[in-house]
Amino acid sequence: MMKETTDNSGAQWLRVLLNSREISLLILLAALVLITTALNPRFLSAQSIKDLLLNVSIIALLTIGQSIVILMRQIDLSISSIVGITAFMSGTIFVNHPGTPTVVVIGVSMLAGLLLGGLNAALIVWGRIPALITTLGTLYIFRGANYAWVHGRQINAADIPSTFLSIGTSVFLGIPILTWIVLLLLVFFSISLRQYRGGREYYAIGSNPNAAILAGINVNRRVATGFLLSGMIAGLAGALWLARFGTVDATAGTGIELQVITSTVVGGVAITGGVGTVAGAALGALLMSVFSSTLVFLRVPSFWQQAFQGAMLLVAIALDAYMAHRHAERLRVKRSHV
Amino acid sequence: MNTPTIELLDIHKSFGATPVLEGVSLQLFPGEVHSLMGENGAGKSTLVKIMAGLHQPDKGVLRIEGREAAFHSTAQAQHAGVAVIYQEPTLFPDLSIAENIFMGRQPTLRWRRIDYAAMNRAVSQQLSQLGVSLRPEDPVLGLSIADQQIVEIIKALTFDARVLIMDEPTAALSAEEVRRLFQVVARLRSKGVALMFVSHRLEEVFEISQRITVMRDGRVVSSAPAVEFTPDDVVRKMVGRSLDALYPKEDVEPGEVVLSVRNLRRAGVFKDISFDVRRGEIVGLAGLVGAGRSEVARAIFGIDRLDGGEVSIGGRSLSRHNPDAAMEAGIGFVPEDRQQQGLVMELSVLRNATLTVLGRLKRFGLVSQAQEKSVAAEWTSRMRLKGHIEEPVNILSGGNQQKVVLAKWLATQPKFLIVDEPTRGIDVGAKSEVHRTLSQLAKAGMGILMISSDMPEVIGMADRVLVMHEGKLTAELSRSEATEEAIMFAAAGQTASKS
Numbered sequence: 001m002m003k004e005t006t007d008n009s010g011a012q013w014l015r016v017l018l019n020s021r022e023i024s025l026l027i028l029l030a031a032l033v034l035i036t037t038a039l040n041p042r043f044l045s046a047q048s049i050k051d052l053l054l055n056v057s058i059i060a061l062l063t064i065g066q067s068i069v070i071l072m073r074q075i076d077l078s079i080s081s082i083v084g085i086t087a088f089m090s091g092t093i094f095v096n097h098p099g100t101p102t103v104v105v106i107g108v109s110m111l112a113g114l115l116l117g118g119l120n121a122a123l124i125v126w127g128r129i130p131a132l133i134t135t136l137g138t139l140y141i142f143r144g145a146n147y148a149w150v151h152g153r154q155i156n157a158a159d160i161p162s163t164f165l166s167i168g169t170s171v172f173l174g175i176p177i178l179t180w181i182v183l184l185l186l187v188f189f190s191i192s193l194r195q196y197r198g199g200r201e202y203y204a205i206g207s208n209p210n211a212a213i214l215a216g217i218n219v220n221r222r223v224a225t226g227f228l229l230s231g232m233i234a235g236l237a238g239a240l241w242l243a244r245f246g247t248v249d250a251t252a253g254t255g256i257e258l259q260v261i262t263s264t265v266v267g268g269v270a271i272t273g274g275v276g277t278v279a280g281a282a283l284g285a286l287l288m289s290v291f292s293s294t295l296v297f298l299r300v301p302s303f304w305q306q307a308f309q310g311a312m313l314l315v316a317i318a319l320d321a322y323m324a325h326r327h328a329e330r331l332r333v334k335r336s337h338v
Numbered sequence: 339m340n341t342p343t344i345e346l347l348d349i350h351k352s353f354g355a356t357p358v359l360e361g362v363s364l365q366l367f368p369g370e371v372h373s374l375m376g377e378n379g380a381g382k383s384t385l386v387k388i389m390a391g392l393h394q395p396d397k398g399v400l401r402i403e404g405r406e407a408a409f410h411s412t413a414q415a416q417h418a419g420v421a422v423i424y425q426e427p428t429l430f431p432d433l434s435i436a437e438n439i440f441m442g443r444q445p446t447l448r449w450r451r452i453d454y455a456a457m458n459r460a461v462s463q464q465l466s467q468l469g470v471s472l473r474p475e476d477p478v479l480g481l482s483i484a485d486q487q488i489v490e491i492i493k494a495l496t497f498d499a500r501v502l503i504m505d506e507p508t509a510a511l512s513a514e515e516v517r518r519l520f521q522v523v524a525r526l527r528s529k530g531v532a533l534m535f536v537s538h539r540l541e542e543v544f545e546i547s548q549r550i551t552v553m554r555d556g557r558v559v560s561s562a563p564a565v566e567f568t569p570d571d572v573v574r575k576m577v578g579r580s581l582d583a584l585y586p587k588e589d590v591e592p593g594e595v596v597l598s599v600r601n602l603r604r605a606g607v608f609k610d611i612s613f614d615v616r617r618g619e620i621v622g623l624a625g626l627v628g629a630g631r632s633e634v635a636r637a638i639f640g641i642d643r644l645d646g647g648e649v650s651i652g653g654r655s656l657s658r659h660n661p662d663a664a665m666e667a668g669i670g671f672v673p674e675d676r677q678q679q680g681l682v683m684e685l686s687v688l689r690n691a692t693l694t695v696l697g698r699l700k701r702f703g704l705v706s707q708a709q710e711k712s713v714a715a716e717w718t719s720r721m722r723l724k725g726h727i728e729e730p731v732n733i734l735s736g737g738n739q740q741k742v743v744l745a746k747w748l749a750t751q752p753k754f755l756i757v758d759e760p761t762r763g764i765d766v767g768a769k770s771e772v773h774r775t776l777s778q779l780a781k782a783g784m785g786i787l788m789i790s791s792d793m794p795e796v797i798g799m800a801d802r803v804l805v806m807h808e809g810k811l812t813a814e815l816s817r818s819e820a821t822e823e824a825i826m827f828a829a830a831g832q833t834a835s836k837s
Contacts, residue, residue, distance in 0.1 A: 195451040207430035215441045216413040274432035
């Protein structure tokens with residue numbers, strides 16, 4: 001068999017870059033920022049950077065849970081409804097029990113998210129209902145229950161202690177506290193997924209479920225853990241949503257599940273599982289957010305902005321599919337020794 | 339004699355009502371390569387899966403180094419030191435070679451962090467010991483089957499496997515890769531590993547085995563040191579059964595050429611495929627699983643892309659290669675896997691039978707119910723299909739399902755029909771109905787290409803037998819030349835030494 005001839009160094013360098021999703025995302029991000037700043041210098045002002053980071057933080061947080069789930073070839077559509085319920089619940093605690101410590105509220109919110117994620121996990125693992133259907137169902141069930149419970153009420157910033165609200169407003173070393181929390185979790189989950197046996201199992205399951213069983217991995221337990229984590233992270237996102245916006249009604253978070261999935265996939269987590277990192281997914285969220293700011297700064301009519309975001313997703317997926325197809329074809333021809 | 343590393347005693351196994359293993363006993367000794375041979379369906383794979391812990395025997399004893407053992411999972415088998423390498427390795431394509439080998443038991447550092455450096459080093463060492471130039475950090479995606487097997491072998495070695503079973507490991511390998519695999523096998527032998535080698539390739543079996551066991555129809559027919567066999571013995575023992583006269587192929591004078599294929603080629607799958615099928619003729623396409631028979635059929639019907647070659651029907655070359663064009667030209671295709679490729683299980687017999695001809699039944703853009711019914715009724719009654727045509731097909735038996743698939747294609751009135759394993763998994767009664775129908779169709783002037791792994795079926799039904807081996811046609815045998823021995827030799831890639 002013939003050895004593949006080494007390409008000239010330039011092409012190889014390019015391939016290494018393209019193969020590292022994080023690096024190509026960063027390059028794209030830099031290009032976007034440069035172009036937009038050139039056209040409108042206000043884009044890089046301290047205030048607009050802060051706004052950008054605040055906008056992206058909660059989405060980026062949710063991409064962590066979503067990445068873990070998608071890595072296993074599953075999906076969690078219900079997160080936006082979990083965010084909605086837990087955001088209103090956190091506010092209700094402050095209304096009914098003024099003076100509850102911030103940590104307790106966040107803890108309760110995460111616990112509630114964990115329970116809702118547990119319902120997803122039970123239906124998927126024991127009920128053997130595909131995740132797409134299960135979480136589509138619970139997306140509506142959780143939201144519907146939320147409407148019934150909220151019953152037209154609203155939480156106002158005036159009901160929330162300022163220490164809690166400061167999570168969403170104050171800045172440490174130029175970066176919002178909210179963003180620091182997300183960065184911390186990103187580091188934690190990056191290390192867990194890369195450096196620990198349990199983390200590698202998520203990749204193994206998504207890469208080849210049969211091989212995972214043969215390797216003695218408890219696939220059911222791992223899948224359940226993924227949905228529990230996704231629920232818990234959505235619970236945390238709910239509490240942070242309250243801190244960020246102060247005002248919460250029954251519609252909080254509606255529709256963000258699709259933004260999260262888009263960001264995750266653009267960030268290089270393959271929808272077919274087994275490939276991607278939480279850092280990439282978070283960069284995907286940042287890229288999508290910068291992209292939409294760019295569209296605003298460039299005065300693209302608002303009804304076109306969504307179309308551009310959708311196009312971005314399709315370009316990312318099409319590029320992945322193209323690369324995978326080319327790779328497969330090359331291998332098939334390379335092996336044609338018969 | 340020393341104790342066998344693994345010993346099977348009187349193993350029985352049935353799937354449903356079908357017995358697959360009927361009292362099989364087998365012993366593997368340390369430092370010995372034991373080859374297991376038999377036709378497709380002799381029960382080899384089931385035996386392997388029992389040793390791997392994937393299936394549990396209904397009856398019988400399994401001993402590891404003299405101690406009785408029972409495997410309820412693959413993990414237990416692995417723990418007992420039994421490693422199995424399948425023809426198509428099951429690996430994680432997106433993960434690195436080293437991770438594939440150490441999944442679930444990675445070496446760790448402080449705080450139980452994975453020690454990637456140690457892991458890569460260990461794999462690197464094994465790779466160089468086996469003389470393989472792969473890098474432990476590279477992803478498995480893109481490795482050849484041969485290299486994937488090396489990954490599996492290293493996995494087995496790091497488990498300290500005492501028994502290594504290889505299920506047709508060479509089926510997808512080039513000569514060079516086989517040579518490398520055998521070097522690895524020799525090294526394992528010298529370490530005292532007991533090896534089992536399941537293969538159809540006689541030459542290789544005689545090259546590396548110390549002991550040979552031949553299975554047929556779920557039983558061991560012969561087991562002895564390799565030196566006591568000749569290749570001819572083995573083949574005779576593999577096939578050795580009488581041909582029953584169940585096959586009602588009527589003699590038909592073949593007419594003009596209906597299908598002609600020239601130099602079909604699909605890179606990595608098959609090449610240089612040229613043959614003709616005449617009107618009234620049933621041409622058998624024999625070969626081992628993986629020889630590329632179904633792939634050729636799929637390419638003729640336009641499902642898989644061709645890299646070169648020409649398909650013509652009735653002298654006219656097909657310009658487009660897709661199932662639509664093939665059907666239009668008069669090709670019918672009954673695929674191997676009825677449930678997945680041939681039938682819509684939830685729909686009624688009627689709907690399934692007319693699925694292929696809806697275009698013809700259309701009037702003013704709508705399907706005429708009455709006409710749909712009459713077409714379905716005609717073909718299902720000609721097939722002697724039991725049951726009502728409004729019933730969903732998933733409640734029918736395998737044999738009746740196959741008849742529905744046939745009816746569906748016959749309704750298109752093809753000039754040429756491809757049937758892939760037409761009687762696999764159906765009972766004897768339905769089998770002879772299918773055979774009778776095929777025979778009638780040929781008599782009525784259809785050309786038929788029949789892919790089959792069922793030797794008596796091929797010999798009984800086919801006017802002419804083509805044999806494939808590793809993507810190439812290796813023999814064309816007339817009805818009188820087509821003996822089981824001759825077909826097996828050609829299928830195993832040997833030049834026939836006719837007796």
